[in-house]
Amino acid sequence: xxxxxxxxxxxxxxxxxxxxxxxxxxxxxxxxxxxxxxxxxxxxxxxxxxxxxxxxxxxxxxxxxxxxxxxxxxxxxxxxxxxxxxxxxxxxxxxxxxxxxxxxxxxxxxxxxxxxxxxxxxxxxxxxxxxxxxxxxxxxxxxxxxxxxxxxxxxxxxxxxxxxxxxxxxxxxxxxxxxxxxxxxxxxxxxxxxxxxxxxxxxxxxxxxxxxxxxxxxxx
Amino acid sequence: xxxxxxxxxxxxxxxxxxxxxxxxxxxxxxxxxxxxxxxxxxxxxxxxxxxxxxxxxxxxxxxxxxxxxxxxxxxxxxxxxxxxxxxxxxxxxxxxxxxxxxxxxxxxxxxxxxxxxxxxxxxxxxxxxxxxxxxxxxxxxxxxxxxxxxxxxxxxxxxxxxxxxxxxxxxxxxxxxxxxxxxxxxxxxxxxxxxxxxxxxxxxxxxxxxxxxxxxxxxxxxxxxxxxxxxxxxxxxxxxxxxxxxxxxxxxxxxxxxxxxxxxxxxxxxxxxxxxxxxxxxxxxxxxxxxxxxxxxxxxxxxxxxxxxxxxxxxxxxxxxxxxxxxxxxxxxxxxxxxxxxxxxxxxxxxxxxxxxxxxxxxxxxxxxxxxxxxxxxxxxxxxxxxxxxxxxxxxxxxxxxxxxxxxxxxxxxxxxxx
Numbered sequence: 001x002x003x004x005x006x007x008x009x010x011x012x013x014x015x016x017x018x019x020x021x022x023x024x025x026x027x028x029x030x031x032x033x034x035x036x037x038x039x040x041x042x043x044x045x046x047x048x049x050x051x052x053x054x055x056x057x058x059x060x061x062x063x064x065x066x067x068x069x070x071x072x073x074x075x076x077x078x079x080x081x082x083x084x085x086x087x088x089x090x091x092x093x094x095x096x097x098x099x100x101x102x103x104x105x106x107x108x109x110x111x112x113x114x115x116x117x118x119x120x121x122x123x124x125x126x127x128x129x130x131x132x133x134x135x136x137x138x139x140x141x142x143x144x145x146x147x148x149x150x151x152x153x154x155x156x157x158x159x160x161x162x163x164x165x166x167x168x169x170x171x172x173x174x175x176x177x178x179x180x181x182x183x184x185x186x187x188x189x190x191x192x193x194x195x196x197x198x199x200x201x202x203x204x205x206x207x208x209x210x211x212x213x214x215x216x217x218x219x220x
Numbered sequence: 221x222x223x224x225x226x227x228x229x230x231x232x233x234x235x236x237x238x239x240x241x242x243x244x245x246x247x248x249x250x251x252x253x254x255x256x257x258x259x260x261x262x263x264x265x266x267x268x269x270x271x272x273x274x275x276x277x278x279x280x281x282x283x284x285x286x287x288x289x290x291x292x293x294x295x296x297x298x299x300x301x302x303x304x305x306x307x308x309x310x311x312x313x314x315x316x317x318x319x320x321x322x323x324x325x326x327x328x329x330x331x332x333x334x335x336x337x338x339x340x341x342x343x344x345x346x347x348x349x350x351x352x353x354x355x356x357x358x359x360x361x362x363x364x365x366x367x368x369x370x371x372x373x374x375x376x377x378x379x380x381x382x383x384x385x386x387x388x389x390x391x392x393x394x395x396x397x398x399x400x401x402x403x404x405x406x407x408x409x410x411x412x413x414x415x416x417x418x419x420x421x422x423x424x425x426x427x428x429x430x431x432x433x434x435x436x437x438x439x440x441x442x443x444x445x446x447x448x449x450x451x452x453x454x455x456x457x458x459x460x461x462x463x464x465x466x467x468x469x470x471x472x473x474x475x476x477x478x479x480x481x482x483x484x485x486x487x488x489x490x491x492x493x494x495x496x497x498x499x500x501x502x503x504x505x506x507x508x509x510x511x512x513x514x515x516x517x518x519x520x521x522x523x524x525x526x527x528x529x530x531x532x533x534x535x536x537x538x539x540x541x542x543x544x545x546x547x548x549x550x551x552x553x554x555x556x557x558x559x560x561x562x563x564x565x566x567x568x569x570x571x572x573x574x575x576x577x578x579x580x581x582x583x584x585x586x587x588x589x590x591x592x593x594x595x596x597x598x599x600x601x602x603x604x605x606x607x608x609x610x611x612x613x614x615x616x617x618x619x620x621x622x623x624x625x626x627x628x629x630x631x632x633x634x635x636x637x638x639x
Contacts, residue, residue, distance in 0.1 A: 001634070007620060008627035009423070012636045019421060019637040020620040036638040037304050037327050041415060100316045157293075216228045216293070217286040220540045 002028045056084045082122065086115050101152070102145050102162035109141045109169060130173070131182045135191030138170040142198055156206065160213050163202060170195025229281070229292045233385035233530050234485040235338040239283060239290050240551040242313050245416050245612065246592035248337045249309040252349050252569075252599075253330050255583045260326040261360060265301045268355035269324055273299070276348055276483060278381055282318045283338060288544055290338075299324065304332060307417045308638055309590035309610075312336040324352070329583070331356070337485070342569040342587060343473050344483040346599075347374070349585075350574060357578055368577060375481035384480040389531040390524075405467035405493075405563045406457060408594050410613025413639065418591050418610050421619045422636045424584055427605035429631050439507050442568045443514055445607070446470065447507040449566050449596055450494050452621035454501055465495035469565040477523055488526050490517040491562070562593065569599040594618060 002011045002025040004018040014032035017024055063077040090111050113134045120129035145166060149159045173188045182188050202210065242248040273279060281292035299320050304327035312321055313336045321336040322345075333352065335345045351371060358365045413419050434444035450466050457466075474486045492513050494506060516522070533539060539547070572585050579602060586606035587597045598607040609619045623633050 004635075007624055007635075009623055009633040009635045012424075012634045015637075019635060020616050020623060034328060035330065035636050036308075036420075039305065039307055100318075103316070216291060218288065219230065219286060219291065220288050 001030055002026065002032060056088070060084055079123070082119075086119075090115070101148055102154070102159040105141050105144055105148075106162045106165055106169075109137045109166065112137050127181065127183055130176045130188075131184045132187055134176075135170075135173050135187040138166060138173070138191050139187075139194055141166045142170065142194065156209055157213055160202070160206060160209055161217065164199070164210065167195050167199040167202065170198070227294050228284075229278070229294075229381065230383070231290050231292065231338060232383045232485050233534055234341075234487065236290065236534065237551060237555075238336065238338040239313055240548040241555045242311070242336070244311060247309050247311040247313075247590040249312050249334050250337060250342065250345070250587065250589040250597075251309055251332055251334045252342070252345055252585065252587045253332050254349060254353055254585050256329045256331070256581055257583050258581070259329060260331055262301055262303070262326060264356055264360045265324065265326060265331065265352075267359055268352050269299060269301055271355045272348060272351040275351060275377070276380065277377060278483060279322055279339065279348065280320065281339075283313055283321060283336075284318075285315070285544055288540065288542070288547075290544065292339075295320070301326060303327065304330075307415075308420055308588065309334060309418055313338070322348075339485075340483055341471075341473070341485045341487045342567065342597075343475060343487075344485070346569060346572060346585075346587075347483055350572070353574065353578070353582070357581055361581075365577065368575060375483075379481040380483035382480065382482040383484065384474070384478065384482045384486040385527065385531060388474075388478040388480065389527045403465060403561070405561050406453070406461055406464040407560060408453065408456075408563065408613070408618070410611075410615040412612055413614055416612065417639065418588075418612065419614065419616070420588050420636075420638045421609045421611075421616060422586055422588070422606055423608075423623050423626075424586070424604055424606045424634045424636070425626065425631050427600040427603050430605055430626065433626070433629055433631070437504065437507055439511055442470075442566075443507060443511045445568070445596075445598065446492060446514075446566050447503065447510045448622060448625055449564065449618075450492075450506055450510070451501065451503055452618045452625065453563060453594075454496060455621050456617050457496075462496055465493050466563045467494075467561060468492045469562045471565075471567045472518065472523070473570070474523065474527075477520055488523060488530075490514075559592070564594045564596070566596040567598070569597060572599060572601040574601075 002015075003009075004011060004021065004023065004025055006023050007018055007020045009018075009020065011018060011025060012033060013035045015025070060077070060081050063080040067075075067077045090108070113129075116129035116133035116137075120126060142163070145159055145163055148154070149163075170191050173182075174192045176182050177185060177188055177192070238248045277294065278292065280295055280297065282295045282297070284291055284293050295318065297318075297320055299322070301324045304325040306325075312319075312323065312334065321339040323332075323334045325332045325334070331349075331352070333345060333349045335348075340348075354371045358368060430444075431441055434441045437444055439447075446468060449468060453466050454462075468491070469489050470492055472488045472490060474480065474488055475482070478486075480486055490513075492510055494509060542550075567589070569587050574582070582601065584604040584606055585599055585601040586608050587599050588608040588610045589595050589597055591610035591612050594609065594611045594613070596607065596609055598605065600606070607622075609616075609622075611619075623635065627633055
């Protein structure tokens with residue numbers, strides 16, 4: 001063990017300088033012990049994201065540049081910009097909630113639905129977002145949650161809330177039908193029907209679990 | 221596959237604060253360390269950990285977010301002991317990740333238990349570690365310890381799971397009227413450690429000698445060391461900042477004041493304030509003042525009031541129906557505002573007592589906390605008192621003053637640091 005003559009203390013671990021005063025320690029017979037591991041600095045590798053960010057900037061800037069050099073009738077660079085913003089938005093949520101897959105699926109359904117409505121509206125309202133995207137996203141999510149829950153052997157409480165939420169989402173398109181907002185009704189009808197069956201099944205088989213789960217999550 | 225019905229538990233009063241304010245700079249994780257005289261055997265440690273967990277079911281829970289409050293959900297995750305490979309007090313709670321709130325690691329002769337503060341306080345964690353060490357040594361040295369009495373469970377499982385805040389607060393006590401807010405306290409400044417790591421400096425010394433020294437000043441160990449910390453900080457205060465008081469936050473273990481054997485959080489804190497008012501300080505003067513503040517704060521009446529105050533915040537109907545994410549933001553803001561009223565903190569976790577027979581195997585125990593500001597923690601085992609400073613800053617002048625004071629009075633100190 002080395003001894004610091006300035007601080008009058010023994011220094012147990014291996015080091016050249018006193019941790020308290022910074023003075024060089026005199027040599028001693030015993031060099032000191034290794035008490036703490038040397039932990040290398042932790043660099044988070046965000047290289048892929050940085051490259052994607054640069055590519056996004058290049059695409060947006062060059063589309064505006066091309067538009068200025070070769071003007072066209074429609075303002076397509078704006079669409080490129082919005083497209084890239086949509087992609088990043090979606091990606092952000094995907095990376096954020098890395099640990100909770102059913103929750104992530106539900107979030108993606110909400111994001112995709114909102115973005116689809118937005119795009120549909122932006123490029124002249126054709127109604128495809130309500131007719132196709134939302135119902136198909138709901139059905140897809142329902143199947144996906146179930147399959148993932150089985151594959152990953154999630155326990156019921158890990159996904160029941162999200163299954164429930166998706167079932168309720170899936171009934172919402174019934175309103176679109178009611179207000180006559182959809183021109184092509186098959187996906188919507190299938191989605192609503194499946195959701196009702198799915199929700200009923202949940203309630204019939206798992207009403208106790210649903211109640212427990214709600215008690216837990218909603219306790220005041 | 222049949223679902224097992226799983227239990228869940230509400231967080232106790234103090235625990236509610238930690239998940240809201242934990243971040244990468246201040247992880248709200250604390251570490252307790254048991255240093256043996258020999259290399260740690262990971263396999264035996266794993267066996268010991270498995271056994272210990274059976275007596276501490278709460279340690280197997282994960283922290284989850286409800287709509288209004290956080291809650292613990294009992295999990296069936298099995299913890300693995302790991303070779304120490306993370307900075308001290310590395311984060312343990314991650315939003316939306318389902319993981320246990322403690323980790324057991326080892327390096328050479330040391331066994332480290334790191335715990336997220338929402339799970340339990342120092343007393344609870346030490347209790348867990350005592351169990352772990354008991355099992356470790358009795359498995360490893362079966363023959364030698366075959367006659368040792370079985371570990372006496374100090375409490376039933378339900379007592380250990382007890383929410384003692386709720387149990388011990390009474391509605392009748394008059395509302396705690398603490399309108400008199402502390403003034404802005406002196407803040408220690410410095411260069412941040414790389415990657416916001418925590419710098420730990422541990423000083424290990426004879427408990428008896430320090431106690432004798434405290435007695436020379438006619439006071440107790442905790443009051444003596446608290447005063448010494450104030451004195452050490454004062455020496456580094458720039459002259460133009462000396463008009464601000466030094467405020468130390470000191471946690472109080474409530475188990476000694478109320479009947480409780482909980483292995484969960486049960487503590488309160490008091491602020492020890494010393495205002496130099498530009499005067500020249502005298503160490504004896506500081507001790508007298510600190511002793512008086514300890515005496516005033518450590519009465520049942522005062523603690524009752526504080527308990528009531530914190531419980532009433534939680535019981536407030538309006539606070540209850542606010543969604544959790546908004547609660548989190550409010551707690552974070554209040555916490556930020558309050559942080560400039562504290563200079564540093566000092567916590568004496570106390571004396572650890574194990575079977576006499578283990579003395580030949582255990583060198584010392586120590587404890588340290590994640591540090592948003594300079595923090596001091598101490599504990600003793602046998603005749604070894606270990607005082608640990610954790611700091612977000614590279615500078616170590618206050619630590620130097622502190623240990624220098626003791627060394628000059630004839631106490632041999634062994635210093636260890638992680639950075």
